[in-house]
Amino acid sequence: MAAFFRLRIVRDLGIALIVVFGVGSIAMLLAHVSPFDGFYALFDGAFGTTSEFAETLVSATALLFPALGVALAFRAGLFNIGAEGQLVLGGLAAGVIGVFVPGPPVVSIVATLLAGAIAGGFWGGIAGFLKSRFGANEVIATLMLNVVAALLATYAVDGPLHFATANEGETPLLAKTAWLPTIVPDTRLTISIVIALLLALALRFVFNRTIFGFELRAAGEAPEAARRAGVDLRSIALQAMTYSGAIAGLGGATLVTGVLHRFNTGLSPGYGFVAIAVALVGNLEPIWIAVAAFAFGILQNGALSMQAEANVPRDIVNVIEGLVIIALAGRRYIASRRTT
């Protein structure tokens, strides 16, 4: 039991909980709201009814995909800030392809999701290529590519890819065959959550059991030792960024095929950025990232009802999320200073 509390992930989650409830309470008191009412509203909004709980899982799924992508790059020592852009372009590709593939459901769903993964992978791969070919800093490259992706998507849906049947900033509704089947009737919870969880398991397998995962982790933790042990650092950087982007792009595609059923330029309220926090809170371990994504899903979803029922501005949730990130990043920073 003592060993359990010594696990870094457990302590990180403990810190996260203290920040959420401690700072959250203070913030609510400042807003003249009883923390009990505020948190009750938050959890009621996240768990109160079947459809509310389903929405919480929808948010968690939307975060889990890009968080897994970010974690993969992180494990290779690369900071992929560009999950947001990769996710948006993945959604765009899925939205466009989804209109054109009225095949049997399996074919059109697979084709649509694949289109999203390829688009996201391409976008992440650009940063990977610049890194491995020219040594360009991936943080700056992905950050700028986010802006390019957002503008590109806006331009595309209102310009060359504009459909006569669609509103501004959107593609038309997808063919029904490309819609992801729901797993809880009358909710937006689809099989995308199953795909995401399987992906987490797959990623854990890749990290722990495959040669590629081994080389990826070596490159991330000790690049010079890895290089001398035969690891091709350039190839790892290119692959890691490509797969990282592909996972984020797949996430964007599931938002299109499962939630909105069309691409909209407002597809993501910043999932790709919150995903960085989710990946870090989950200690870059796929299974724990799934747990962290669920926790963040509660926050994101409960915030709405907290605002509606308890008059707590939903921005407080953004403040809390930001503080969780700072607390954990600070802890990590202090720990790294101690060991060196």
Next chain:
Amino acid sequence: MSGAVLALRGIRKRFGTVQAVDGVDLDLNAGEIHALVGENGAGKSTLAAIAFGAVIPDEGTVETKAVVGLVHQHFQLVDRLNVWENVLLGREPKRGWRIDRAAARERVRALATEHGLDVDPDAIVETLPIGVQQRVELLRELERGPGVLLLDEPTAALAPTEIASFFRTITALAKAGTAVLIVTHKLQEVIDYSTRVTVMRSGRVVARYDTNATSTDEIARAMVGGELPPLAERAATTPAPRLSVRGLSAGNGGGGLVDGTFEVRAGEIVGVAGVEGNGQSALADALAGVTSYTGTIELDGVPLTATVTPAARLAAGVRVIPQDRRNEALVLGWSIAENVALGRHQTAPIRRGAILDRTAEAAATKEVIERFDVRPPDPQAVVDALSGGNQQKIVVGRALGAHPKLLVAYQPTRGIDVGAATLVQSRLIEARNAGVAVLLISFELDEIFALADRVLVMSGGRFVGAFDRANVDRGRVGALMAGGH
């Protein structure tokens, strides 16, 4: 407190389950050079850190009457800053609100001259060889005018000539009244330069001698608590051609290798003697495939020029024990098992298609732990927590476990205790007996003479001499290393 400048009384310190220091008394007197010896993990470095004040003991007292300086085993320098910036960090001379660069440079230059430490104040630290970085560390401590100087394995990285000049500096400091404590593994240096010796084992002081009344044998026995195992026997081998290097040039500037031509046959150890920074790194890197070069390298008559990558060299049967085990050989945050797999993960049995075979990894790890007596013998132990000697056993063990054709061993016993060093050296001899071609690059002449069948001497990036074991002449080798003829 008697006449001691630094007095430790009843010091105890525990880290987790390890009692690192277990009730130690130690006095340092002005003007003495006190050697502190013991195997890796005996508690020497911890004791030095306690004396310095960097580690708080659980029990016991530390009394000092003077400024205490500590030169760390792992350098604590800012790589991207230059020499004077490192030496004066936090104590820079100011002119108004700006750093007085001219005065700073002059102060460091004067300090270096005063202590006979040759270093360019404007050189960027990361471009300097390890031996010179050491001088920068020493200068930084000397700048504070310490009455007590603690040196944690100060000569581990130094060449013989550098060691001699280093001890000239230290002896002069002691004569001027500084109390010096040297933590070291090198018993010959203890005998040659110290005045008193304290031997530690498992956190306790087990012996204390006046240096002129003891011998290296007596100290070694006290350290290991018995007799040292003898070095492995050299078996008769029938050397066959293996590695052939012709006209090899690599690297550039001071540390480059120029036009090297030599052979290493299967079943022999060829020792490369030389002062650090005379082309050895470039030689090892060219063989490892981590740097580009001109000239030819042939293994069993096959040129290794098609693809120059570490992966291609590993596949061809070349294994290199790198100079810097912490950065170039190990992933410190990983377990012993994963580190054993590293570099052997691209071939069977550890590679099975796209899968890393954990069973094969466990088998390879067991072999390394058993053959090299790695402590703790726990495959899941994190490597960063192991002593330097045990880390090095893993590096050497995984290389030999891959059954290489050619083993390049760069300072394979650097900074490790006499027990671990003897074990590593024995395993190198056994590999030679089994038909491995071994290229031993070392700055320790004793090590070269103990192991090598043939000795090559490097100076200024060139091979300037070659000797057979039978007719090697220590004086000649030393003269050639120093750039003579």
